[in-house]
Amino acid sequence: MSSPLSFARARVPALRTTMTGRDPSEGHRAATPLELLFDLCFVVAVAQAAAELHHALAEGHAGSGVVAYAMVFFAIWWAWMNFTWFASAYDTDDVLYRLLALAQIAGVLILAAGVPRAFELKDFALVTLGYVVMRLAMVGLWIRAAVEDPAGRAVARRYAIGITAVQAGWVARLALADSVGPAGFLVMVVAELAVPLWAERFRGTTWHSGHIAERYGLLTLIVLGESVLSATLAIQAGLDRGIATGKLLSVAFSGMLIVFAMWWLYFARPAHRILTSNRAAFPWGYGHYLIFASAAAVGAGLAVSADHETGQAHVGTVAASASVAVPVAVFLFSVWLVHVRPHRPGRLVDTAFLAGALLVLATPLTSVALPLIALITASLVAVGVVASRDAPS
Structure with missing residues (x-):
């Protein structure tokens, strides 16, 4: 006669060790503890941005405060959104997957530390560093998907190439003069938004x-x-x-x-x-x-x-x-x-x-x-x- 513990183990799905597209009609597809930790750490950066917006508005600097807030919030939101859709399609929850997700969390904490400098000094170096750390960790996940998922290889390659190229653009933007910085930011935003449209043009990922x-x-x-x-x-x-x-x-x-x-x-x-x-x-x-x-x-x-x-x-x-x-x-x-x-x-x-x-x-x-x-x-x-x-x- 089997014990209750052995029965419970039999009900637990085997750990996915190969990164292939998940079934988009999978039942009981819920957020994982790692995803919840991911959200909580990202909201640390959101709280920093909101706090700096509060101070800017209270001091009468609404224009510069709103612009800085919009720029910082885009970095937080876009990195969060990209991981969320990737996880919906490819979450394996194994060691390598967890390490690359934790690397993105480290990146957003670096970004959060740079938020005050971005608002007060218009210095986006630390924010950019944190953002690039998050995005390159995301490239690592897409490279793994390209290697292990033959059906989605072309899409994964496009994501890896597109994200890497755009990160080079973000780093190059730091060298621009302050007067053209916002214009450079808008160009890079368009490039970021275009990557998923290009990557999934012919075949979409299997998100749930x-x-x-x-x-x-x-x-x-x-x-x-x-x-x-x-x-x-x-x-x-x-x-x-x-x-x-x-x-x-x-x-x-x-x-x-x-x-x-x-x-x-x-x-x-x-x-x-x-x-x-x-x-x-x-x-x-x-x-x-x-x-x-x-x-x-x-x-x-x-x-x-x-x-x-x-x-x-x-x-x-x-x-x-x-x-x-x-x-x-x-x-x-x-x-x-x-x-x-x-x-x-x-x-x-x-x-x-x-x-x-x-x-x-x-x-x-x-x-x-x-x-x-x-x-x-x-x-x-x-x-x-x-x-x-x-x-x-």
């Missing part, structure tokens, strides 16, 4: 729609949590200074409702239903840059609003309110565009999202911007609930 939807959802949760933490720390700082005004409490309560509504709106519809092909997946995956970046920026904006109410920010009421309104509006529009609209939710939901984003942008012109933003986002949740009830089953 349910796994991808879960991975994106998990990062959304963590980024929203980081926003809550940023706002909480700013409010706590005000309370520690003995400042407990009604306006500060309004920031806290409104911020809580805004983040709750953002969570509800994102998770109202299952993403795996629309991830049916590369044609649907590419705009969905790429569009999440705006979703993730705006979600993290909301936390920075709430912190600026808290600083404003406690006299710590060097900006006026309109600017402080806009630091929340703009990222919330971007979040609403981007969630609607890539995450809600493909489900064909109906004219009521489509109109509500677009009108909601525009109304949020107008709230800084009022004296109660944050409560109004909370009301608008909560109203969108209500519209979605009503629409889902009225929709045919």
Whole structure:
């Protein structure tokens, strides 16, 4: 008679030692502990970028702060996204795979350490070093896939060649003058975005729609949590200074409702239903840059609003309110565009999202911007609930 332990071992799938494409219809395809660690470490860099954005906005340097934030966040998001889709298709969870994934985590921690210099000194050397470490580790994974997966060899080779070439471009960009640095950055972004389109032009990788939807959802949760933490720390700082005004409490309560509504709106519809092909997946995956970046920026904006109410920010009421309104509006529009609209939710939901984003942008012109933003986002949740009830089953 077999023991319960031997029965449990028999139920565990054998460890995959060859990197071949996984079955895209595989059942029970869930995020692994390594992927969860990957997300948590990447959010360290997100938190650094959001913190620096908070300081830049509070000091009245919105232009330079937003540009630096967009640049740093692209590096974090793109490296995360590339590993996520690769893992969905080729995860073996063996020693070599784990080591190359951990090397990418080391790279993002290097990047995180360079975020303050990027914002304050416009020095992107350390950020670039961390990024290149992540991307070259990704090249190692693609080379292994090219060697061990005959069916996907051509695709894997294109990825390895394309990523390596683009990394040389990122290093070369460091030699450009500051005046042309942003233009060079945009050129390199286009090159990065083009690599998957080129590599998977004739044959796509075998990613798993349910796994991808879960991975994106998990990062959304963590980024929203980081926003809550940023706002909480700013409010706590005000309370520690003995400042407990009604306006500060309004920031806290409104911020809580805004983040709750953002969570509800994102998770109202299952993403795996629309991830049916590369044609649907590419705009969905790429569009999440705006979703993730705006979600993290909301936390920075709430912190600026808290600083404003406690006299710590060097900006006026309109600017402080806009630091929340703009990222919330971007979040609403981007969630609607890539995450809600493909489900064909109906004219009521489509109109509500677009009108909601525009109304949020107008709230800084009022004296109660944050409560109004909370009301608008909560109203969108209500519209979605009503629409889902009225929709045919």
